[in-house]
Structure formats: structure tokens, C-alpha cells
Amino acid sequence: MAEVTTRDFAAASRAAVQDPQLRRAFGSAGAGFDGARRDAIDEVTPEVWEQWRQQARSIKEHAVGNLDYYLELLERNVAAAGGQVHFAADANQANAIVSEIVRTRGVKVATKSKSMVSEELGLNHVLEGQGVAVFETDLGEYIIQLAEETPSHLVAPALHKTRGEVARLFADKLGVPYSDDIEEMARVARVALRQKFLDADMGISGANFLVAETGTLVIVTNEGNGRLCTSAPRIHVGITGMEKVIPSMQDLAVFLRLLPRSATGQRITSYVSMVTGPKRAADEDGPEEFHLVIVDNGRSRLLRDPALRESLYCIRCGACLNICPVYQRVGGHAYGWVYPGPIGSIVTPELVGVAQAKDLPNASTLCGACREACPVQINIPRMLLHLRHELAESPDSQRRTASDTDALLARGFAAVMSKPLLLKVARRLGRLAVKSVTRDGKIGRSRLPFLSRWTAARDLPAPPARSFSDIWRDELSRGDR
Amino acid sequence: MTEPAPRRASLFITCIIDQLYPDVGVSVVRALRRRGVMVDFPAGQTCCGQPLYNAGFTAEAKRLAVRVLDAFDDCERMVVPSGSCGAMIRVFYQDLFADEPELLRRAAALSERVYEFTELLTEVDGAADAAAPSDDAAQSDAGADVAAVAYHPSCHLLREMGVRRGPLDLLEAASGVSVVDLPDAEQCCGFGGAFAVKYPHISEQMLADKVEAILQSGAATVTACDMGCLMHIGGAISRRGLPVRARHIAQVLDDPAG
């Protein structure tokens, strides 16, 4: 599985917010994508958009609610089309399945189109260990592969890199003259990759959707690389999460409307590729073998938990990232694993272990912008609350990892707030405690524990002599004022 | 013709207002009474439990939520001068008590009667009448002393309670107030309760951007329906010594020149 650095969120996010370039990249790119998304919604009208969201939501509820049935149906139909489905319980199994195909078929070169699940598995690393040369062919993925980095966004993996950085990277790694002209850089990448497409024995793709009734793998791309990866090499391996299955082609339509608009504001992507089995007798070309690896890797935990199940409806459009005020400021890498942003803060803890990702559910103001943007109406704030609840109070001590200080504070706060008399006493003590740091009714910079974390950048009013309850009792209750 | 029975509203005062900004509560009461609403303040109330709920401590949150139910079960309507606490009571109590049928029933019944402060004003007399100027306001208007006000829509008010237009309508209709456009108004200010002290480095960035937007708007006053956000925004304004005031919408409507 890909390396997990979720424990470092606090430090990584602190470094990220101090990096003006990251801030620009994520802030403006996020805003750009989000603006395009809003325009696309206005174009179809918000009313129609709501209908689509509702429809997509119902399809996902139904498909994920009957996952066993649709996965079986999918498997049958993939087999009927001449392909083979492999189910993998975890990352190791998935990697072993692909490794086995590689070994028995003598694969030397593999091309890949974009697949977040393969990032999750750390597949490239495993294949390279077997002596396979793996080439990412999505431009963004290609860039981060050259830079030996990980994706920072669900849709735009190299979002954190500036044009200049990419130009330098190409010059260094590909030996081409430095040019930061976008057309030129795309041309360089195209030339570098063209030969790989021809050399590859195996093409690896992800899947945006799996259509059960036809056994079809669907990918939406803008670069056409996906089509080459899935058709030129003699073997095509599709790898995806088990939640990607939808019942029918009819159901696909609404997702093809929602996904590109939510991701980039496009009405439709440049390519929508549908793969049903390997090459047929009458086909002139296409792969001889088609394998579909369907990965669980923790997803059944999400499926079993009614409070978190809806996270499996995600179509990885990235809209929640683009609009998230936290993601915009800390970027993708700070989240410490493959899936960043609001949806990442839900699925990452469950896929890598809540205990080592406890910052993620907390690193949100619960502003709710993500829920408003999500094309499948996923209620991310509610799930963040659920995870916080697990961290604070789960009967399972593996999951209950909130600090003792937090628990003590919570209990103390509840105790004081449960007794108006106690609150009065606490108020008096509080006023005394801050007296020495109060000037003009304000508490400025302070070294007091807890308080200092607030007052580093903000003043705080000192509690005035009377609380509202006092004023009510003394004056308002009699109708004074 | 008989006079319609006066509206009654039972006031819930958020813990931040109670402890730190009692004047806001006073303005809320004045604004409601001026409109003929009979205001009472049920005894024994303290905090809605939101800080605990948001931190995941639902057992503790329930203790406080039950107290709110006890105090407000019988009220005709409950008025809350906060979108955040309003959302807690209207929306999240039903999540909190999802597994406790009797408490859930009470929470659901109360949720029907919860009004955020501006929702009640809007309902009482429609935006135009709601802004019937107080004597102070009328005077300041005459003196052409109009406050340029930027409105920050707080996140829970906006997205949990679904209050978007109402507060702006009230402000626009109020004399002595001129509403200015706040850039990126719907961006969170970065408060988020414990978030502000758990991840101050992120919170402070969000806050700095919000303050920048307020400065750009040219407002002399920034207002909102939540003292949490205003404590946060106002705290930065005060620290930086900026010529902007952070005031609750009840204060602005009660006394625009303040």
C-alpha cells in the first residue's frame, strides 16, 4: 500500500500554509475549477442540477445498497464478454494479482492511465520491483512520476507544481531544452510517451464507472491516453474500487453529466471510453486479454457502517477539494495519503486506520461548503462529526484516541454548563484568572495555556462584569431598557 | 375586530453572548420587544452543547441538550441569536438523539419551533416593516450618518439552516444602514470552534483572508448572525487596530450608529 503519513498532518499543514507558491496554486486553481463548475450549473439551471444530483444519489444508494448483487452481475457479464474479474480483499492481494499476470505473461513494459486506486495500492512500486518499466501517461501523473512525488488532487494530480517547475523537470529528466510554453511541454510529453504506448505489453487503467448489466468499464479523460492504454497493449488490466459499479448504461448517463461539470466545468470530457471485454474475433485490434481487479482494501468497513456508507457514493470529481477552505490552504500532500480534502478526511481514516489519521476529521470548520458542492449530495460534515465521535467515545479503544486533555476539558465544560450556579462560580474565577492580562476590556497576547493559541493572532473580550443572565434578572425581566 | 394575540418567543442566549457579549442579548430583546414580541428567558439554560457535539463528545453534549429540551419543551417558539446554535438545536439534536425515541420526539417537536433571530424578525413583519427605524436610527438617518455594513453569512446559518437572503433584506430595509458587497462572502472565516485553537495556522489564514475582504468592501462595520464568527473576526480586527467594528446583526438593526 502507498505510504501513509497522515500522522504528520499538523506539521505538514503548517509548512504548507507558509509556502506562498502552494497557496497560490491551490487557492487559484481551486477557485478556477469551482468557478467553472458554478458556471456549468448555471447553464443547465440549478433546478435541473438538483434533479440530476438527486437521481445520481438514488442510483448510488441503490447500487451500493445492493453491492453484492451488482458485483456478481458485473463479474458474469465481464466473463461473458471474454474478460476476467479478480476480487482483491486488500492492497497486497491486488498487487499480487497484477504481479501474477505480469509474471505469467512476461510483461516488460506497462503504460498506465490515471488511477487513484493504483496510487492507493502503491502498484507502480511493486511492478518496478518485478523489473517492469511502468509509465504514467496522464500528463499530470507523468509529471509527478518524473518528479517522484504523489498526487495532490483527485483530478489534477500535479496541481501543486508550477509551470516553471514542470519545465525544469522536463529539461532535467528528459534532456529537452527548457521551455515553459504549455503547448510545447505537452508536445514533449506526447513524444516521450508515444513510443511507450507502442512498446507496452500491458495497459493499466482505473475506472470511473463499472456498468453491471453490460460488464463495461468506463473511463472519462481529456487526453486520449486512456484509450491508448486500454487498446494498444496486448493485455489490459483495469483496477478500481468495488464501489464503482452502477446497474445499467441508462444510469451512466446522469453521471456523465455530473462528473465533468463538477470536476472541471466541462459539459463532457474529450474522451469517454467504454471497454467491454478484450478484442473480439471481428475486431481489428484491441487487447487479447482483459482483467478487471476489484479492490476492497477497507471499503467494506465503510459499507458496513451506516454512518459512513455514503462516502462510497463518491465519484472522485474533486469539487469538494476545490471549494474547501482548508484544502485550498494546505494542499493535497498535507493530508498524508492518496485521497485529500474533505472526502479524503472521511475515507482515509477508515482505509488506513482511524488512530493514525485522527487529525483529518478534526481539521475542518464544518463549514459545509463541500456538501453543497458534491454532485452526489454526500453529507461530509455529518460524517466528520461521526468520526470525531468515534475518536472521542468509541467503545473500541483502538478507535478512541482523543487526547485525555480533550476528554477532561469536555467533561469539565459539561459539568460547569450543567449547573448554572457552578457557571457563576466559574465565571468569577475566569474573570480573576484573566484580570492580569486584560487591558481595556480586551485580552491581548497571552501566555496562558490554551488562551495563547487563540491570542497569537486575535484579541478576546474579557468577560464583562455582568453576564446576560445577570442583566436579564436585574433589568430585562422587568421590562427595563 | 379583535387584536391578534401577541407573539411569544422564548429566548435562548448562546454561551458566548451570555458570558462575553451580553449587550448583544440586550439588543436582541429590544429589537423583538419593539416589534411587539413578548420575550421570556427560560431559567436554567446554559449552552446548547454544540462545542461538545462538534468535538465528538456526544454523551456530554446530550447532558446539555436535555437541559435545553427541559427549558424549551413548552415554549410557543424559541428564538436563538445564532445560526450555529440554531442549527445545533434544529438539525443536529435529531442526530444526537437518533437512538433515543422519547428524546428524539422532543427534539423533533422543538426543531419545528426554532427560529434564528433574523428568521423571526422576517416572519414577524416582513423585511420592510421589520426595519421600522427606532428613534435613534431615525435620528442618525436624518444626520446622514449612514453606516456602511458588510454582512458575513455564517456557515451554519447559511448551509444548515438555509438562511441566505433574510438578514440582507433586513439590513437593506433598515434606515441608517447601507449594505456594501463583501467579496467571497460565503467563505468560512476559519473559526470552527476548537478548530481555531487546534489548527491556528490554518484558521489564521482563513481569518486573514476574511479580514482582507472586509477591508476591500470598504465597510465600517462587519455584521453577522453569530457571535462566534464575530468574536473571531473582531479579534483580528482589534489586534490589528483596524477601523472596522464587528457587531451582531441585532445590534446593527437596534442601533445602526451604535
Ligand code: SF4
Ligand atoms: S465527495 Fe462528492 S464532491 Fe467530493 S470528490 Fe466525491 S463526489 Fe466529488
